[in-house]
Amino acid sequence: MCPPARTPTEQETHGRRGRPITDHDAHEINRVEELSYDLKTREVMTTELRTASPEMPISKVLDILRIHRISGVPVLAEGNLVGIISLEDIVRAMEKNDLSATTEQYMTRDVVTVASYDSIVKAIRTFTEKRLGRLPVVDENHRLVGMITKGDITRGILVALQKDYKEEEVRRYRASHLFEDIISERTTLVLRYTIKAGDFTQGGKASSHIKRALIRLGADPQITRRCCIAVYEAEMNLIIHTTNGGILKLEVEPHRITMSTVDDGPGIPDTEQVFQPGYSTATEQVREMGFGAGMGLVNMKRCVDTIDLNSTVGEGTKLVMRIFIPDQTIGGRRDEQEDEYTKNH
Amino acid sequence: MHLQDIVRLVEGTHLNPEVDMDIKIRGGCGADLMSDVLASSQPKAVLLTGLTNPQVVRTAQIAEFRAIIFVRGKQPQAETIDIATQEKMPLITSPFGMFELCGRLHHAGLPSFESNVNVPSS
Numbered sequence: 001m002c003p004p005a006r007t008p009t010e011q012e013t014h015g016r017r018g019r020p021i022t023d024h025d026a027h028e029i030n031r032v033e034e035l036s037y038d039l040k041t042r043e044v045m046t047t048e049l050r051t052a053s054p055e056m057p058i059s060k061v062l063d064i065l066r067i068h069r070i071s072g073v074p075v076l077a078e079g080n081l082v083g084i085i086s087l088e089d090i091v092r093a094m095e096k097n098d099l100s101a102t103t104e105q106y107m108t109r110d111v112v113t114v115a116s117y118d119s120i121v122k123a124i125r126t127f128t129e130k131r132l133g134r135l136p137v138v139d140e141n142h143r144l145v146g147m148i149t150k151g152d153i154t155r156g157i158l159v160a161l162q163k164d165y166k167e168e169e170v171r172r173y174r175a176s177h178l179f180e181d182i183i184s185e186r187t188t189l190v191l192r193y194t195i196k197a198g199d200f201t202q203g204g205k206a207s208s209h210i211k212r213a214l215i216r217l218g219a220d221p222q223i224t225r226r227c228c229i230a231v232y233e234a235e236m237n238l239i240i241h242t243t244n245g246g247i248l249k250l251e252v253e254p255h256r257i258t259m260s261t262v263d264d265g266p267g268i269p270d271t272e273q274v275f276q277p278g279y280s281t282a283t284e285q286v287r288e289m290g291f292g293a294g295m296g297l298v299n300m301k302r303c304v305d306t307i308d309l310n311s312t313v314g315e316g317t318k319l320v321m322r323i324f325i326p327d328q329t330i331g332g333r334r335d336e337q338e339d340e341y342t343k344n345h
Numbered sequence: 346m347h348l349q350d351i352v353r354l355v356e357g358t359h360l361n362p363e364v365d366m367d368i369k370i371r372g373g374c375g376a377d378l379m380s381d382v383l384a385s386s387q388p389k390a391v392l393l394t395g396l397t398n399p400q401v402v403r404t405a406q407i408a409e410f411r412a413i414i415f416v417r418g419k420q421p422q423a424e425t426i427d428i429a430t431q432e433k434m435p436l437i438t439s440p441f442g443m444f445e446l447c448g449r450l451h452h453a454g455l456p457s458f459e460s461n462v463n464v465p466s467s
Contacts, residue, residue, distance in 0.1 A: 203399075204406070204407065208406055208407065229383050232404070233383065289398050290404075293379075293381065295378070296380060
């Protein structure tokens with residue numbers, strides 16, 4: 001058996017060990033990549049420094065490394081960084097049975113450093129290029145201010161990711177306690193959206209904002225789904241059928257959600273007929289987009305507890321739908337059911 | 346079933362690679378009428394459809410689908426891909442027709458998530 005003739009690529013040696021990048025990795029990498037540009041080395045470096053001096057005996061350096069469980073220290077002479085000494089250097093001294101030698105005899109003088117104001121991506125690159133385990137961090141005046149290892153970078157990124165996560169949690173927590181924190185006889189949160197006629201590209205955008213808002217408010221997933229389907233159908237109706245568009249309004253109260261649309265025409269001649277499954281006045285173009293099957297109002301009715309449609313030809317249409325919330329679940333947070341994964345695997 | 350497994354089964358192409366594909370899919374639904382999709386689907390499924398306009402993504406999002414497969418090798422317009430990427434909805438295109446695709450996925454053990462219209466959504 002022969003070893004492969006070619007030399008492995010840098011990525012294979014240092015990076016992913018030949019493992020292909022999956023989409024999941026790519027997704028994770030995105031945020032981590034962002035962070036590696038945002039975070040500066042000074043934010044993740046260790047500032048509690050152990051240092052050696054050029055005259056220090058190697059045996060003393062070994063003690064420092066052992067006591068503090070580190071694998072290398074920078075060497076300072078009158079406050080200036082003059083070298084770095086690591087376990088590898090000490091092993092060389094040990095091989096020669098030369099532990100009484102001074103640090104300067106074995107230290108590495110050509111010190112690779114990173115600046116405290118550099119982003120950690122620079123440090124990562126330096127680690128990879130130079131195959132080093134630790135780097136001294138220096139300030140604008142080239143004075144030593146800290147040390148950085150790959151472990152520090154990993155820890156820094158994890159802390160930052162956790163902070164991201166916490167911020168979203170806090171936002172959710174605040175929103176979901178809105179109704180408890182604000183005291184009034186009757187607290188109502190009103191969301192209002194202007195919907196343009198014929199604007200198919202934006203169609204559904206208001207509904208997806210509503211969905212996000214309800215999730216943040218801690219609404220029950222089932223109620224969120226019913227509300228969003230009804231609102232989405234109503235939003236599409238404003239886009240498809242109105243002359244000048246209309247207003248979509250959502251009023252959230254702890255005990256109910258009221259969804260309404262108002263437009264100024266053309267109006268519906270027969271408000272009974274539109275509830276017949278399959279009845280539609282949609283154009284061929286709208287049907288080609290998958291709408292206008294005559295199921296819109298039927299769908300809405302199915303999703304809500306009450307529906308009230310008032311229309312006058314030439315004046316406009318007003319649609320009001322309500323969903324009543326058992327146990328006032330908005331505000332009293334409920335977690336989404338676990339995605340139990342037994343049914344189809 | 347993992348979305349990656351589904352992509353292999355349908356010999357599909359992932360159209361917005363920036364969107365995470367490490368997703369579990371619990372069922373399937375095939376429809377070209379958006380109202381049908383809204384009326385009779387259950388959450389966490391994959392949508393098979395011949396429509397490629399941006400509304401498909403919005404509909405899928407509102408109806409809580411986890412991915413969309415376009416049948417017969419259809420390529421959606423750029424706006425559709427943009428919205429899907431923004432909303433983190435994976436888009437896949439497969440060279441096969443609707444019947445073939447439903448058959449392949451069902452045969453591989455993916456249940457139908459099309460619910461009876463008369464019953465309120467699950």
